[in-house]
Amino acid sequence: MESAATVRAQRGDPEAFRDLVEEHGRALFRLAFRMTGDESTAEDIVQEAFMRAHRSLDKFDGRSQVGTWLHRIAANCALDVLRRRQRTAPERFAQPIHDLEGADEPATPAAGPQRRAESAEIGAAVRQAMGALTPLERAAFSLRHFEGRSSVEIAETLGLRVEGAKHAVFRAVQKLRLALGPLFRFADRNVAPKSPQVGGAM
Amino acid sequence: MIPADSELVEYFYGECERAAEIERALASSPELARRYESLRQVMLAVETPEAPPRGEHYEAELWQRLQPAIAGQSRLQAQRSWMWAGMAAAAVLALLLGAFVLGRQQGHEKGREEVMAEGLSKESRDRILLATAIDHLDRAQVLLVSLKNSSADGIPDLDLERSRAAELVVSNRLLRRSAREAGPSVTGALSSVLDDLEPLLLEIAHAPDTLSAADLIVLRERLAERGTLFKLRVMNDRLQRQAPAGRPMRPAQSAPRT
Numbered sequence: 258m259e260s261a262a263t264v265r266a267q268r269g270d271p272e273a274f275r276d277l278v279e280e281h282g283r284a285l286f287r288l289a290f291r292m293t294g295d296e297s298t299a300e301d302i303v304q305e306a307f308m309r310a311h312r313s314l315d316k317f318d319g320r321s322q323v324g325t326w327l328h329r330i331a332a333n334c335a336l337d338v339l340r341r342r343q344r345t346a347p348e349r350f351a352q353p354i355h356d357l358e359g360a361d362e363p364a365t366p367a368a369g370p371q372r373r374a375e376s377a378e379i380g381a382a383v384r385q386a387m388g389a390l391t392p393l394e395r396a397a398f399s400l401r402h403f404e405g406r407s408s409v410e411i412a413e414t415l416g417l418r419v420e421g422a423k424h425a426v427f428r429a430v431q432k433l434r435l436a437l438g439p440l441f442r443f444a445d446r447n448v449a450p451k452s453p454q455v456g457g458a459m
Numbered sequence: 460m461i462p463a464d465s466e467l468v469e470y471f472y473g474e475c476e477r478a479a480e481i482e483r484a485l486a487s488s489p490e491l492a493r494r495y496e497s498l499r500q501v502m503l504a505v506e507t508p509e510a511p512p513r514g515e516h517y518e519a520e521l522w523q524r525l526q527p528a529i530a531g532q533s534r535l536q537a538q539r540s541w542m543w544a545g546m547a548a549a550a551v552l553a554l555l556l557g558a559f560v561l562g563r564q565q566g567h568e569k570g571r572e573e574v575m576a577e578g579l580s581k582e583s584r585d586r587i588l589l590a591t592a593i594d595h596l597d598r599a600q601v602l603l604v605s606l607k608n609s610s611a612d613g614i615p616d617l618d619l620e621r622s623r624a625a626e627l628v629v630s631n632r633l634l635r636r637s638a639r640e641a642g643p644s645v646t647g648a649l650s651s652v653l654d655d656l657e658p659l660l661l662e663i664a665h666a667p668d669t670l671s672a673a674d675l676i677v678l679r680e681r682l683a684e685r686g687t688l689f690k691l692r693v694m695n696d697r698l699q700r701q702a703p704a705g706r707p708m709r710p711a712q713s714a715p716r717t
Contacts, residue, residue, distance in 0.1 A: 269533065271529065271530065271533070273527075274521050274529060275526075278518065278521055278525060279518040279519075279521075279522065279524050282515060282517065282518050282521045282522075283513060283518070286510060286517075287510040290508065290510040290511070291507065291510065294508060297513050299510070303521065303522075304524060304525060304528075307521075307525055307529075308525070308528060308529070308532065311529050311533075312532060312536075347667055371672075379504050383504060383505050383506075387505070389710050401472060402472075402502070402505060402507075403507045403508070407474060408474060423465070423469070424465075426468065426472075427465045427468050430468050430498070430501075430502070432465070433501055433502075433505060434497070434498060434501050437501045437504060437505075438497060438501060440504075441497065441500045441504075442494060443499065
């Protein structure tokens with residue numbers, strides 16, 4: 258499903274490639290940020306993704322949407338960055354994934370002090386737990402949990418078998434449960450089952 | 460049934476094949492329901508990070524950052540493909556020339572038919588020569604069109620054009636010799652077109668770094684006076700008509716018609 262801009266870009270028209278950058282730049286930034294949790298790294302990933310895309314435009318066969326193709330390239334750039342980060346600066350790798358919940362910000366406008374403290378504690382724990390995932394687990398989990406991608410799509414994006422993609426997500430979830438579970442107090446009472454979050458009613 | 464944790468994770472994401480069975484199991488087993496609830500709470504705590512907002516002109520800024528690198532990449536790719544095409548053409552011509560010379564020398568000693576049977580047939584050599592000549596003329600046209608269309612400020616990438624012209628000078632000489640060896644029945648007036656082309660290629664190849672607007676005008680005037688571009692196109696069309704369908708060994712792209 259090649260757009261006119263893609264076809265022109267493949268023929269070497271720089272203005273057409275500019276159209277692709279303008280159409281997909283923001284989405285790639287969001288993806289890169291969600292996967293790495295770092296603003297400047299996400300910017301670098303967006304640039305690297307477009308450079309890679311430009312180099313391999315002739316390999317784009319139009320079987321998927323160009324947005325999907327760019328998304329895949331950016332996800333792999335992000336995975337490469339996560340791997341490099343782990344190799345070169347493991348201490349940085351464990352840094353917070355985002356500044357979503359600053360310690361001094363209330364979780365909700367009406368939240369009381371105890372709730373705010375709990376929320377900040379959970380936020381910090383989530384960031385730390387995400388930082389402890391392996392690059393592949395983090396990439397697969399981000400695509401699953403934040404981007405709502407199916408196991409098949411994750412496998413295609415990261416070049417894994419479907420079972421491998423499921424396993425990477427599962428390992429990530431297990432690690433997060435291990436790290437975050439103690440923060441939640443589960444009542445020793447019967448709990449009614451809830452519907453699934455994705456694809457379900459939740 | 461007692462679902463495994465991996466199934467509960469898939470169920471949470473709405474991807475479990477046995478969702479109905481898990482629903483029933485959750486309804487009938489408080490222990491399982493607690494297990495699932497603990498998973499669910501943890502998963503819900505992992506909220507989607509809100510990406511920092513980008514400015515209104517983010518796309519334009521992004522393109523500004525990307526453009527020089529993209530342009531450099533395009534130039535490098537073009538240079539590589541040009542270089543490979545030039546090297547391939549030169550190699551083919553050198554081999555072809557060798558075959559012509561060898562064929563002529565041995566032809567004096569043995570019968571001509573005998574020599575043809577030993578190596579490439581005359582038809583094959585002529586076909587290869589035609590294809591290589593068409594490719595060479597295509598690439599020369601690309602160069603001359605870029606010269607003709609360059610602005611008064613100068614040639615945008617003089618280094619690139621100079622190296623292209625230098626490569627074309629080499630293949631121009633080899634091609635001219637091969638064309639003479641092959642005889643006028645095959646290539647017609649190709650040699651004279653190549654004779655006309657060479658001084659222009661040399662001028663571009665040796666153009667100074669400080670090519671002034673006046674120099675550029677002189678070059679363009681020379682190109683127009685000699686009608687070299689027109690002659691190249693006429694010759695190219697003629698050779699293309701002469702070449703059999705599905706010409707072999709034609710690596711370069713077609714020249715633009717500007």
